Amino acid sequence: MEKHLFLAGHTACYGCGEALGARLVVDAAGPNIITTDATGCLEVFSSRWPQSAWAVPFIHSLFENSAAVASGIEVALRAMGRQEEAKVIAQGGDGGTADIGLQCLSGMLERGHDVLYVCYDNEAYMNTGVQRSGLTPYDSDTRTSPFGRASWGNRYRKKDMPAIAAAHGAPYIATASVAYPKDLQAKVKKALNIVGPKYLQVHVPCPLGWKSDPALTIKVAKLAVETGLYPIFEMENGVVTKVRKISSPKPVTEYLKLQGRFAHLFKKSGGEEEIKKIQQIADENIRKYGLLSETAAAKVSAEKE
Amino acid sequence: MKVILGGLAQPATSLANNTGTWRNFRPVYLQKACIDCKMCTIVCPEGCVYRVSEKKFTFNANYCKGCGMCAEECPVDDIEMIMEEK
Amino acid sequence: MVRTFMEGSKAVAEVIKLCRPNVIAAYPITPQTHISEELAQMVANGELKAEYVTVESEFAAASVVLGASATGARTYTATSSQGLLLMTEVLFSISGMRLPVVMTCANRAVSSPINIWNDQQDSISVRDAGWIQLYAEDIQEASDLQIQAFRIAEHPEVILPVMACMDGFILTHAYEPVDLIEQEEADAFLPPYQPQYYLTPKNPITFGAMLGPESYMESRCQLDRALRGSAKIIEEVAQEFKKRFGRFQGALIDTYFIEDAEIVLVAMGSVISTIKEAIDLLRAEGTKVGLLKVRCFRPFPREAINRALVGAKEVLVLDRAFSPSSGGVLTTEVRAAFQGMERAPEIKGHIVGLGGREMNIETILNIVKDRRAVGREDRFVDLKEALLS
Numbered sequence: 001m002e003k004h005l006f007l008a009g010h011t012a013c014y015g016c017g018e019a020l021g022a023r024l025v026v027d028a029a030g031p032n033i034i035t036t037d038a039t040g041c042l043e044v045f046s047s048r049w050p051q052s053a054w055a056v057p058f059i060h061s062l063f064e065n066s067a068a069v070a071s072g073i074e075v076a077l078r079a080m081g082r083q084e085e086a087k088v089i090a091q092g093g094d095g096g097t098a099d100i101g102l103q104c105l106s107g108m109l110e111r112g113h114d115v116l117y118v119c120y121d122n123e124a125y126m127n128t129g130v131q132r133s134g135l136t137p138y139d140s141d142t143r144t145s146p147f148g149r150a151s152w153g154n155r156y157r158k159k160d161m162p163a164i165a166a167a168h169g170a171p172y173i174a175t176a177s178v179a180y181p182k183d184l185q186a187k188v189k190k191a192l193n194i195v196g197p198k199y200l201q202v203h204v205p206c207p208l209g210w211k212s213d214p215a216l217t218i219k220v221a222k223l224a225v226e227t228g229l230y231p232i233f234e235m236e237n238g239v240v241t242k243v244r245k246i247s248s249p250k251p252v253t254e255y256l257k258l259q260g261r262f263a264h265l266f267k268k269s270g271g272e273e274e275i276k277k278i279q280q281i282a283d284e285n286i287r288k289y290g291l292l293s294e295t296a297a298a299k300v301s302a303e304k305e
Numbered sequence: 306m307k308v309i310l311g312g313l314a315q316p317a318t319s320l321a322n323n324t325g326t327w328r329n330f331r332p333v334y335l336q337k338a339c340i341d342c343k344m345c346t347i348v349c350p351e352g353c354v355y356r357v358s359e360k361k362f363t364f365n366a367n368y369c370k371g372c373g374m375c376a377e378e379c380p381v382d383d384i385e386m387i388m389e390e391k
Numbered sequence: 392m393v394r395t396f397m398e399g400s401k402a403v404a405e406v407i408k409l410c411r412p413n414v415i416a417a418y419p420i421t422p423q424t425h426i427s428e429e430l431a432q433m434v435a436n437g438e439l440k441a442e443y444v445t446v447e448s449e450f451a452a453a454s455v456v457l458g459a460s461a462t463g464a465r466t467y468t469a470t471s472s473q474g475l476l477l478m479t480e481v482l483f484s485i486s487g488m489r490l491p492v493v494m495t496c497a498n499r500a501v502s503s504p505i506n507i508w509n510d511q512q513d514s515i516s517v518r519d520a521g522w523i524q525l526y527a528e529d530i531q532e533a534s535d536l537q538i539q540a541f542r543i544a545e546h547p548e549v550i551l552p553v554m555a556c557m558d559g560f561i562l563t564h565a566y567e568p569v570d571l572i573e574q575e576e577a578d579a580f581l582p583p584y585q586p587q588y589y590l591t592p593k594n595p596i597t598f599g600a601m602l603g604p605e606s607y608m609e610s611r612c613q614l615d616r617a618l619r620g621s622a623k624i625i626e627e628v629a630q631e632f633k634k635r636f637g638r639f640q641g642a643l644i645d646t647y648f649i650e651d652a653e654i655v656l657v658a659m660g661s662v663i664s665t666i667k668e669a670i671d672l673l674r675a676e677g678t679k680v681g682l683l684k685v686r687c688f689r690p691f692p693r694e695a696i697n698r699a700l701v702g703a704k705e706v707l708v709l710d711r712a713f714s715p716s717s718g719g720v721l722t723t724e725v726r727a728a729f730q731g732m733e734r735a736p737e738i739k740g741h742i743v744g745l746g747g748r749e750m751n752i753e754t755i756l757n758i759v760k761d762r763r764a765v766g767r768e769d770r771f772v773d774l775k776e777a778l779l780s
Contacts, residue, residue, distance in 0.1 A: 009319030066456035072458025215373030
């Protein structure tokens with residue numbers, strides 16, 4: 001087999017985007033790292049005693065303290081003159097990052113620890129059976145934001161974590177997707193060469209929670225980007241320096257219809273209005289981050305005229 | 306296996322766990338149109354697809370769960386998913 | 392050895408400095424003592440070569456020292472009251488991962504109602520967290536406890552976190568003459584920490600794995616055994632400290648006029664000094680009264696307590712923390728220590744000094760005098776009936 005630093009034999013579900021994301025991240029980082037992880041899917045499917053899928057040093061403590069544990073590791077290496085030994089990568093899911101772990105992450109970012117924080121964003125609490133998190137998208141059907149006669153699913157829009165990280169003055173912030181593995185790995189390498197706190201949010205489809213075909217994990221992730229719903233960009237010192245351009249934005253329905261978590265939007269009358277709202281979110285992203293490629297932008301303006 | 310200090314686990318030991326038993330479908334690497342892009346090795350969530358030689362890839366049956374991502378992402382449709390014979 | 396008149400917090404900070412911690416993380420509020428400020432100044436002055444992490448909460452403080460300790464560093468934190476309770480989840484994680492973190496807990500009351508004064512409800516409430524808990528009777532002992540705490544925590548047969556407890560305000564903010572050891576003496580007593588396992592790419596081990604029903608119980612049992620086994624090490628370290636520095640204020644327990652005592656008071660923390668003064672007065676009057684000081688609450692020294700109390704007729708336990716509807720926690724455990732034994736003294740519980748309620752010699756004398764009035768239920772001492780009805 002190929003040599004990896006996150007190994008087979010882990011017990012993630014079929015087509016797990018997070019397992020793929022984690023492997024791509026640690027493979028890009030190389031062996032000289034120390035990793036932390038929040039409680040969640042990744043921790044459970046990778047470190048059930050007496051086995052471990054990690055070929056790099058790994059520590060899991062609690063749900064909400066991955067960033068603080070990583071802060072401690074970083075200062076300990078410095079205090080003992082071992083800072084050349086390893087770079088520190090903190091990991092967590094979307095809930096462990098944007099909700100319950102936000103305070104520890106804020107502290108880590110604000111104090112300027114030389115740590116790369118990676119958020120594997122599968123857009124809900126998946127380990128416990130799909131409950132809504134702060135990064136669950138609008139109208140998504142979860143166990144705690146269910147679709148029902150009086151509900152279209154999650155009432156809130158995704159929390160803008162990159163902006164929150166940016167507000168702390170972190171020198172490098174990026175989003176990535178398992179749909180673009182080379183881009184993801186390049187970002188990990190780039191981040192590890194920047195001193196200070198880094199935040200990387202990786203979109204990782206969850207076939208179980210998204211009710212999507214495991215074989216389509218990459219395809220679904222790609223559509224999130226191609227519709228504008230998951231903008232891929234880099235921010236350096238507070239300024240967006242690079243975005244993944246979209247040559248011709250796809251309608252959000254192409255993304256939504258592949259996932260059971262949005263199926264209600266296509267069944268219940270009034271769903272069209274909700275889909276329009278989601279399309280607006282994508283359009284806003286496209287404008288805000290300037291996602292249209294030059295040719296696509298020219299086409300759009302020609303259509304308007 | 307003794308519990309050491311609250312449950313330390315030795316690194317890279319998950320290979321003892323044969324997740325291949327979960328498989329309902331298995332990939333077949335046709336090796337007809339392969340362009341050596343390595344996409345199948347990159348997208349495998351198990352990391353169990355590997356290159357044997359030029360334009361020749363295969364998977365480790367001990368770990369492949371049969372998700373079908375390699376077949377789906379192969380740009381030249383050189384991988385097929387077939388029902389696992391049990 | 393230098394004798395200096397100083398504040399309790401300062402004395403503790405001075406000894407922590409001698410222990411050469413690599414990483415210190417502490418949150419300055421909810422509430423804190425001067426310990427963290429003194430250490431911050433020492434680091435700022437370059438006197439102490441340590442990383443001082445100004446965390447955003449006690450939860451983060453405990454998490455930072457957890458990460459640092461797992462990396463092989465000697466780590467320290469200090470907190471009190473709400474801060475300790477905010478750490479609760481991490482306390483279990485630190486002991487569960489068998490990390491020899493040392494913490495000073497300045498004992499204070501717990502909200503609500505908010506009350507910043509001294510009792511021991513905070514550390515007693517986390518008694519099941521798997522930490523060694525030692526309680527100091529005065530500033531000298533509080534400072535001596537710190538270096539002993541590191542020795543015990545890092546001992547290869549222990550590898551457990553230690554909470555060195557001292558009464559808030561009464562010890563942390565009071566001034567007393569304190570004998571401080573020199574750096575060379577400290578280094579000889581406490582060599583550098585040499586962890587057997589730590590986070591390093593050289594041996595990329597996994598910490599904090601998930602243990603299922605097939606192994607979780609065994610890991611908990613190991614923790615229990617390690618904590619029980621630490622009693623021997625706590626004893627050894629106290630004896631070695633005595634040999635080197637001539638000071639001994641007990642190991643698991645200490646006693647005062649207990650040999651022929653018919654009545655024995657049992658307590659923890661700074662009230663011990665007051666009890667000793669009361670005993671001197673009572674002895675002068677001919678009352679056969681003695682004292683059992685519980686210095687180590689975890690591991691609970693059941694056998695030592697049995698041996699010390701077996702000759703007493705009456706045991707009067709003073710609790711600075713209680714379990715509502717059940718009674719004083721120390722009382723409950725002392726009673727349990729005699730479960731199933733043929734000879735057991737009569738054990739009476741007294742809940743005293745909650746939230747900084749004054750306890751003076753009179754309080755102790757009255758407890759001894761009024762002991763006949765106490766029934767099976769633990770008694771709240773010096774209650775103001777007017778505030779209750």
